[in-house]
Each structure stands twice: as structure tokens, then as C-alpha cells.
Amino acid sequence: MAKIDWYKLARGAKLLVSHIYGPLQVMQNEIALTSDGIESEQIEARYAPFRVNLSIPHLSSYTNHADAPDGSGPMHAIPFMLPPLQGDLSFTLNTDTGNIPTANSDTPEIILDEVSVSFDTRCEPGAIVSNWATGNAAAGISAHQGKISYERVGNYNLRLAILEKKPKWGRAAITDTHPTQVIWAGEVVADIELASGYIRSGNPYVVTDIRRAIDPYKSYVFMLTAPNLGTSTYVELVSIEISLRFLSPLRERDSGATIQNIPTRHLGERNKLNTYSVTGAGQHSSTPRPLITAVPTAGDNIEANTATGVQTSMAVIDEFFRAKLRGGYDMHSEVPVLESLKDTAAYTVLSVPLFNNTRFGGVSTPDPVGIPVGFPYVTSAAGKFIDRRYIPIVSPMTIHHVLFSWSWIPFIVPDGAGGVVFVRDIPGGSSAGEDLKLDIGVGMGTGARADMFGYEQIARRSLRYIQPTPMGAGNWIDEAIDLIALQSASTFPLSFGAMNTHNLELHAMNLEGSGQPGLNGMTAQGYPIFVGRGLGGVGTTNNPPRTNMQATTALSETIGAEQWLEVRAQVYDHSGNWGSGWQADQMIVGTGGLWVYIIGKTHLV
Amino acid sequence: MAWRRHNRNLTHEVFYDGTTIDGSRLEKGMRDITDDFNDVPPGDIKNRFIAVQYHAGFSPQPYDATNTHRFPWLEIRNQGSVDVYGEIPIGAPHNKLRLKGTHVAGIAQNAGGGNRDGTQWAWSRTFAFKRPVVVDALSVMMHVESSGPYLGEDPRVASVDAYEWGTSHPPGFSTGDFTSDICVIFDVFNPTTPEDAVMTDVSYMRRKWVINRELFTLFASPGANPGPAWADMFPVFESGDIQDVRPLQGRLLEDKDLNIPIPAGSKARLSIVIPQYSGTFGPASWGTVPWYIQAWSTTLTVLEEVRAR
Numbered sequence: 001m002a003k004i005d006w007y008k009l010a011r012g013a014k015l016l017v018s019h020i021y022g023p024l025q026v027m028q029n030e031i032a033l034t035s036d037g038i039e040s041e042q043i044e045a046r047y048a049p050f051r052v053n054l055s056i057p058h059l060s061s062y063t064n065h066a067d068a069p070d071g072s073g074p075m076h077a078i079p080f081m082l083p084p085l086q087g088d089l090s091f092t093l094n095t096d097t098g099n100i101p102t103a104n105s106d107t108p109e110i111i112l113d114e115v116s117v118s119f120d121t122r123c124e125p126g127a128i129v130s131n132w133a134t135g136n137a138a139a140g141i142s143a144h145q146g147k148i149s150y151e152r153v154g155n156y157n158l159r160l161a162i163l164e165k166k167p168k169w170g171r172a173a174i175t176d177t178h179p180t181q182v183i184w185a186g187e188v189v190a191d192i193e194l195a196s197g198y199i200r201s202g203n204p205y206v207v208t209d210i211r212r213a214i215d216p217y218k219s220y221v222f223m224l225t226a227p228n229l230g231t232s233t234y235v236e237l238v239s240i241e242i243s244l245r246f247l248s249p250l251r252e253r254d255s256g257a258t259i260q261n262i263p264t265r266h267l268g269e270r271n272k273l274n275t276y277s278v279t280g281a282g283q284h285s286s287t288p289r290p291l292i293t294a295v296p297t298a299g300d301n302i303e304a305n306t307a308t309g310v311q312t313s314m315a316v317i318d319e320f321f322r323a324k325l326r327g328g329y330d331m332h333s334e335v336p337v338l339e340s341l342k343d344t345a346a347y348t349v350l351s352v353p354l355f356n357n358t359r360f361g362g363v364s365t366p367d368p369v370g371i372p373v374g375f376p377y378v379t380s381a382a383g384k385f386i387d388r389r390y391i392p393i394v395s396p397m398t399i400h401h402v403l404f405s406w407s408w409i410p411f412i413v414p415d416g417a418g419g420v421v422f423v424r425d426i427p428g429g430s431s432a433g434e435d436l437k438l439d440i441g442v443g444m445g446t447g448a449r450a451d452m453f454g455y456e457q458i459a460r461r462s463l464r465y466i467q468p469t470p471m472g473a474g475n476w477i478d479e480a481i482d483l484i485a486l487q488s489a490s491t492f493p494l495s496f497g498a499m500n501t502h503n504l505e506l507h508a509m510n511l512e513g514s515g516q517p518g519l520n521g522m523t524a525q526g527y528p529i530f531v532g533r534g535l536g537g538v539g540t541t542n543n544p545p546r547t548n549m550q551a552t553t554a555l556s557e558t559i560g561a562e563q564w565l566e567v568r569a570q571v572y573d574h575s576g577n578w579g580s581g582w583q584a585d586q587m588i589v590g591t592g593g594l595w596v597y598i599i600g601k602t603h604l605v
Numbered sequence: 606m607a608w609r610r611h612n613r614n615l616t617h618e619v620f621y622d623g624t625t626i627d628g629s630r631l632e633k634g635m636r637d638i639t640d641d642f643n644d645v646p647p648g649d650i651k652n653r654f655i656a657v658q659y660h661a662g663f664s665p666q667p668y669d670a671t672n673t674h675r676f677p678w679l680e681i682r683n684q685g686s687v688d689v690y691g692e693i694p695i696g697a698p699h700n701k702l703r704l705k706g707t708h709v710a711g712i713a714q715n716a717g718g719g720n721r722d723g724t725q726w727a728w729s730r731t732f733a734f735k736r737p738v739v740v741d742a743l744s745v746m747m748h749v750e751s752s753g754p755y756l757g758e759d760p761r762v763a764s765v766d767a768y769e770w771g772t773s774h775p776p777g778f779s780t781g782d783f784t785s786d787i788c789v790i791f792d793v794f795n796p797t798t799p800e801d802a803v804m805t806d807v808s809y810m811r812r813k814w815v816i817n818r819e820l821f822t823l824f825a826s827p828g829a830n831p832g833p834a835w836a837d838m839f840p841v842f843e844s845g846d847i848q849d850v851r852p853l854q855g856r857l858l859e860d861k862d863l864n865i866p867i868p869a870g871s872k873a874r875l876s877i878v879i880p881q882y883s884g885t886f887g888p889a890s891w892g893t894v895p896w897y898i899q900a901w902s903t904t905l906t907v908l909e910e911v912r913a914r
Binding site for chain 1: 650
């Protein structure tokens with residue numbers, strides 16, 4: 001249905017019902033009937049923004065001892081992917097070429113619209129002195145760290161880029177790890193854009209209206225290079241805030257009993273509980289107006305204000321508009337009592353960091369080998385590194401995918417003897433006695449200022465570093481959806497002394513449940529999972545306010561009262577002994593840690 | 606009665622008994638209505654905002670004898686002789702204090718001779734909003750555990766629990782009183798003086814809130830979850846070395862439905878300011894390592910309007 005056409009009133013034409021009442025009734029039906037609705041193509045502002053927001057606590061030439069492919073450094077890079085949501089995701093497996101997406105012109109487009117980058121300089125036209133400012137011997141505890149160096153503001157020259165590549169995704173062999181295309185690039189020239197006491201256009205650095213189409217089946221890397229950070233006085237980039245703004249068209253929201261944890265009262269369906277019998281407006285007129293049900297017959301006088309009058313019928317449509325067209329959700333997961341918009345959902349990404357502010361950039365084994373250093377919670381050789389983040393649920397969303405990145409970007413640690421060590425050796429795998437294991441999960445929690453406490457699992461993944469080379473399912477790197485090499489050879493991470501195949505990884509968790517498409521397979525994960533604040537109706541003795549979770553076939557443990565999303569990870573030696581098999585100064589987590597991307601539909605609010 | 610425009614929205618063509626009606630007016634009326642119906646203007650849609658979340662957070666390095674950097678925390682005072690490394694240009698520092706409204710008892714940023722008595726540190730993140738947005742919610746979670754590395758206190762300070770004053774406290778407080786010394790500030794720079802911290806518009810400010818009154822939960826959720834007492838998620842939050850930190854614990858500052866409009870082209874800043882009592886008073890539970898005694902999860906939620914491509 002969507003857009004409508006109408007018969008023009010050419011000179012001499014007889015006025016027919018189809019000139020006036022026909023189109024008006026079609027409009028009324030689209031607005032008022034459950035089966036129709038105003039679609040996104042009818043909406044002028046039909047693109048919804050979403051952002052990939054990346055917040056990096058700090059960065060220096062020590063935390064990131066990695067050069068960009070052109071040899072300048074330090075460089076930091078964060079991979080991400082914006083895959084089609086479950087209903088649009090379709091592919092066939094192919095271990096030779098990688099999975100082959102089923103091309104579909106209906107796959108909603110994603111457009112890169114804006115990039116902004118900012119950092120904290122204490123509100124001054126200067127650079128922030130690094131904890132490594134006095135050089136190697138001080139073990140990164142410079143007394144001048146955090147001070148302003150006006151002389152070194154020029155060290156803040158930045159090169160920014162977003163690179164694109166075809167993901168490894170499904171391919172058995174590791175080939176084509178290098179990005180093939182720069183889809184956007186920018187540069188901050190510090191002496192011009194950061195050195196003024198009055199206006200500094202380079203902080204925040206913003207580029208808008210980029211309008212670059214994003215391929216949902218490609219992977220992307222945001223790369224930041226600061227080639228002068230280590231020049232003369234070591235300086236630090238602090239509180240780096242990267243925001244990539246994208247646009248995507250509005251789409252129909254998820255509905256029905258298969259959606260996990262969705263409120264059963266409405267199941268996300270439009271006008272499930274009520275139907276329009278009048279305009280329902282009332283806001284701009286004293287009484288609601290009856291819908292158009294009767295039309296004139298041939299030969300009737302043309303009238304304005306009678307029950308079948310021209311003005312009476314036009315006013316019905318007008319009044320719907322004056323009362324404003326409704327759709328979407330409110331913040332408490334309730335749909336409007338009556339709604340006219342069909343496409344009220346939009347693509348969204350929530351980016352969450354873990355292990356991102358360690359002592360030296362990443363986590364590594366010490367010399368002599370023993371209890372790893374740089375991150376808390378581990379006090380013995382059997383300890384596991386754990387981290388978690390709390391994200392409040394503000395507006396309702398359905399989660400379709402959860403991806404995460406992994407970094408093998410090298411860094412520097414003190415050697416304890418007045419010098420430093422370059423940490424660039426990645427684990428050799430279980431066969432070498434370096435049996436790294438990652439458990440990672442996303443859950444929803446309830447219990448903030450509440451009289452209960454509990455979690456429900458949303459997604460999870462476990463990876464085990466069996467071999468640093470392909471060996472089949474179950475091996476860490478074989479489970480990756482992409483392995484990316486983006487660094488110069490001189491600083492590239494090493495595997496058994498040779499250059500590793502990649503320094504960045506992208507993986508996908510699986511939503512709880514099964515049978516639905518995910519990046520790990522066409523039936524790898526469960527149906528989308530609804531998360532949203534609820535107004536009431538919680539309690540197991542009440543009528544269940546939400547649909548069951550697919551995996552447990554039971555109500556979520558949060559019983560419709562979820563308050564936050566929680567992202568957790570555990571990194572440990574599978575054998576439970578960092579002191580056995582591992583080499584000294586071996587990388588456990590690369591600099592910057594990992595990013596978890598919670599991807600799904602958010603809604604108009 | 607003064608002239609008043611008709612109350613129709615879609616078309617100016619209004620037909621009424623006693624007025625003229627002809628094909629041209631009818632066609633114009635229908636064209637107006639159809640045009641709007643086929644390309645609904647933003648103003649005719651009730652729900653036209655999308656929530657966008659800016660999440661950031663980190664678990665700082667463990668406090669021990671070899672702790673190194675303090676980043677992303679930087680002092681809020683810019684004092685030429687103290688905070689500058691190398692040459693000081695004429696007129697610098699341009700912003701002697703880079704945030705407004707940060708005073709807490711026990712710290713004087715402009716004590717005698719311009720020196721500071723104690724100090725404060727800010728984790729400050731800057732955002733660029735090229736289009737108008739509405740700040741809807743702000744959440745600051747301080748992960749504090751009853752055991753484990755993040756105790757909310759410097760363990761070297763004796764007889765003081767998390768976020769409490771010790772024996773050296775400013776007037777008005779007693780030993781063991783809860784501190785109220787974290788500031789959370791969201792401010793917007795003046796578009797004509799975008800680097801002048803004096804001219805910012807403070808849109809949101811929380812100060813002098815009692816940290817220990819903002820407990821994440823009072824519900825007894827056993828740290829080791831024996832039984833289990835509550836449903837947990839994967840992976841279980843324990844390290845083997847530290848097993849009593851499974852439930853989320855801490856202090857939570859969370860404001861929703863803020864409805865703060867931010868104009869187009871704004872440079873805005875979200876800052877969390879923590880104290881370091883290193884002068885006349887203190888050190889309270891913050892000790893000498895305020896950067897390492899809690900982990901952080903912060904989420905800023907803004908509403909962005911849908912738009913044409």
C-alpha cells in the first residue's frame with residue numbers, strides 16, 4: 001500500500017467519488033487499520049541515526065607499540081562490522097571462498113554520515129605529558145605525567161581512517177587479511193587545529209555529511225595513527241572519544257510470540273488491543289471525529305459539512321495528522337494505545353569495552369614467567385582475568401547479534417632492570433602449553449535498588465587457543481568471522497618468532513536459543529531477544545508479562561524487570577597455570593582489550 | 606475578534622457551507638493532503654527520536670607498588686608553575702580551572718598564593734553534536750566490591766571504610782562520616798568562545814551527593830552465590846583468586862528522563878571529578894590513589910531525531 005495516487009481533476013472532468021473520497025479512505029485505512037500503516041518510504045525523515053561510540057582511556061607510543069602500514073606510529077585500530085539483522089541475514093557456507101551472502105536489494109542500507117574524534121587536553125592548547133616522558137628507565141612512572149606541554153602540541157598530529165575488507169567469515173584458510181579499501185580518511189594538523197587558545201577546530205574533530213554506503217557483509221576498521229606522540233617529549237592522548245554516526249532507514253519492529261522476552265500484552269504488534277473507531281484525536285477538537293464510512297452517490301450535491309461532505313472527510317485525515325501519527329515504544333516498553341506508523345524500528349549498535357585500561361596497554365606474562373601483570377583480580381598463577389561493564393537499559397530494543405573484537409596489538413612493559421621489553425609474542429596454543437581461553441557473555445540483570453537480584457543470559461561464546469594456525473572448528477582463530485592484518489611488519493605480533501597472520505580479530509557470540517541466522521551459521525543462534533524497562537506486572541504469580549526464553553522455555557529470570565545489560569569476560573589459562581608452558585613477556589590480551597558490539601533494533605520514542 | 610488562521614494542518618483549502626467550491630480548489634486541497642501523506646513531515650510524527658547510548662568504562666590497574674599511569678584522570682586545575690612541563694606561553698594557562706561548580710569541602714583550588722590545598726581529578730570526555738539532541742539519561746556506575754581489588758578505599762588508610770572521612774576532616778564532618786565529594790558535570794561550551802571554560806553552560810550537575818547513600822542495591826545478594834541464591838549469567842564473575850564478587854555491587858548515580866535540549870553545533874563535555882585530599886585535610890578513604898579504588902561504567906543516553914537522508 002504505502003504511497004497513494006489519486007485522480008487529478010482535469011478541466012471538464014466530472015467530480016467523482018474516486019477523486020475525493022477514494023484516496024481519503026485509503027489514507028484512513030493506512031492510518032487506522034491494523035494490517036496497513038504508514039511505511040518508512042512515506043516518511044520524509046525516514047533515516048534513523050545510530051552510532052558506534054568508542055571511548056579509549058589513553059594511548060601512547062608505549063601502550064601501542066605498533067606502527068601503521070606506512071611505518072608511522074603509534075597506531076591503534078578497532079574492528080567492527082554492521083551485519084544485516086536476523087530477518088535480512090542470509091548466506092550459504094563456503095569454506096573455500098568464505099560464506100556467500102544472498103544478495104538482496106531489500107537489505108536496508110547503512111550510510112556513514114559523520115565521524116568525530118575528541119580527546120582531553122585539560123582545556124589548553126597543549127599536549128598531555130605521558131607517564132613514559134622521562135624515557136625508558138623510569139618504568140613508566142614519570143613525575144611529569146598528566147602535565148601540559150604547550151611546546152609539544154604539534155605531537156598531536158592525527159591520521160584517521162576507516163578501512164574496509166572482505167571478512168574471512170567461513171573460509172578455512174587464512175588469506176586476504178589486509179583491508180582493501182579506505183572508505184574515509186581524515187587528518188588533524190595539530191599546529192593549525194590545536195594550537196590556538198581561542199578556537200581549536202581539531203578537538204573535537206568533526207566531519208559531517210559523509211554519505212558513504214556501508215556494506216553489511218564487509219568488516220571495517222577504525223584506525224588512528226599519531227606519528228609524533230613519541231617525538232622528543234613523550235605525550236599521551238587521553239580520553240579519546242570516537243563517534244561514528246550512521247544512518248539507516250526505519251523498519252518494521254520485531255513482533256510475535258517467537259521474539260524472546262517480549263511483553264506478552266502486545267507482542268510488539270500494532271493495535272493489538274484496540275482499534276480506531278473515531279479519529280481518536282480529541283486534542284485539537286472538542287470531540288473525536290467519526291471515521292469516513294459513507295460517501296455521496298452520483299447526482300448528490302457537492303456539500304462541505306454534512307456527514308458525507310468534502311470538508312468533513314478531509315478533516316478526518318487532517319485531524320489524524322494534527323494529533324500526530326504515533327508508533328514505536330515508550331521508554332517502559334509500552335506501545336501506543338493506537339498507532340499509525342508501521343516502520344518504527346531502527347538499526348542500533350551499543351559498543352562496550354573490556355580490558356581497556358590496563359597498566360601497560362594489554363596484559364602479559366612477567367619475566368620470570370609467573371603471575372601475569374597489568375590487570376587486577378589475579379594474584380596467583382591459576383588466576384583468571386575478569387572484567388565487566390554495566391549498561392542501563394533506557395529504551396527498549398531487540399538484540400539480534402552480539403559481535404566482539406580482539407586485539408593482538410603489541411605494547412611495551414618495563415623489564416625491571418631499567419629498560420623495557422616489547423611484548424609481541426602471542427600464545428602458541430595448547431599444543432605449546434600456552435592454552436589461552438576466553439569466556440565471554442552478555443546478560444540482562446535486575447536488582448538495582450530492588451528487592452530481588454538475578455540475571456538472564458542473552459548471548460555467549462567460548463574460545464580456546466588450540467593452534468595459532470587453522471585446524472578446524474573449535475580452534476580460536478577458526479571461529480573468527482574475520483582476521484585482520486593492519487600494522488607494519490616491523491612491529492607486527494609474532495607467533496613462534498615469525499610474523500603472525502593478523503593482529504585484530506572479529507568474532508560473534510550466539511544469542512541464547514537456536515535455529516536462527518547468526519554470523520556463526522544460519523541456525524547458530526536464537527530468536528531476537530527483547531530488553532526493555534517494564535512498568536509492572538512482574539512476579540511469577542502474575543500472568544507472565546513476557547514471552548519465554550527459547551533456550552530454557554521458561555520466563556526470563558528477570559521476569560520482565562530487567563534494568564541493565566551486563567557484559568562480562570574471563571581470560572584464563574585453560575590448564576590453570578600461567579607459570580607452566582608460558583614464556584616470559586608473552587601477550588595475553590593485546591592493547592586496547594576487546595570491544596563488544598550489541599546490535600539490534602531500537603525504536604522510535 | 607482578531608483574525609485567526611484556520612486550524613487545518615494539511616491544506617489551506619477549507620470548504621464550508623456558503624463558500625465557493627471548484628475543481629481547482631478541490632485539486633489543490635487533495636494535492637496538499639496527498640503530498641503530506643506520501644511524505645509525512647517530521648513534525649506530524651509523535652515519536653521521532655531514537656535513543657543513542659555513549660558507553661565508556663574501565664577497570665583501572667591494580668593498586669600496588671608498581672602502579673604507573675593515572676589516565677584518563679587529569680587534574681582540573683591548570684597552574685603554570687605546577688601543571689606545565691616546559692615553557693609557558695604568554696597568557697597560559699588559558700583556563701586556570703577547567704570545570705565549574707566543583708568545590709568540595711576539604712579542597713581549595715585557589716588557596717594562598719594561587720596554590721591548591723588538595724586537588725581534584727577529572728575524567729572528561731568531549732562530544733560533538735552537529736545536530737540538536739536531547740540528553741535523556743545519565744548513568745555513572747562505580748564498581749565497588751566488599752572484597753577484591755576495588756574496595757572504594759585505599760587499604761593503607763587505617764580505620765576508614767569506603768567513602769568515609771578519617772580523623773582529619775574539614776569542619777562540618779566527623780570521623781566516619783560519609784564523604785560527598787564526587788562531581789558529575791555535563792556542560793556545553795559557548796559557541797562563540799568554544800575554548801573558554803568560564804563560558805560553558807552547565808546543563809547537568811550532581812555534586813555534594815553522599816556516595817554511600819547511592820548504593821547499587823541493599824538486597825542481600827551473597828558474593829559467592831551459594832545455593833545458588835540468585836540466577837547468574839555466563840561467565841561467572843570470579844577469578845579463582847577472588848571468588849566473592851559475583852553480584853554487581855557499587856554505587857550508582859542514575860538520572861533518567863532528563864530532557865535537556867542540546868543545540869546544534871554543540872561541543873559538550875561529560876566530566877566525573879574525584880578528590881585527592883593531599884593538603885590540610887584528609888586523606889579520607891580516597892588515600893593517595895583515588896584513581897584505582899573503583900571501576901567505572903558510564904552511559905550517556907541522548908535522543909537523536911530521525912532525518913531525511
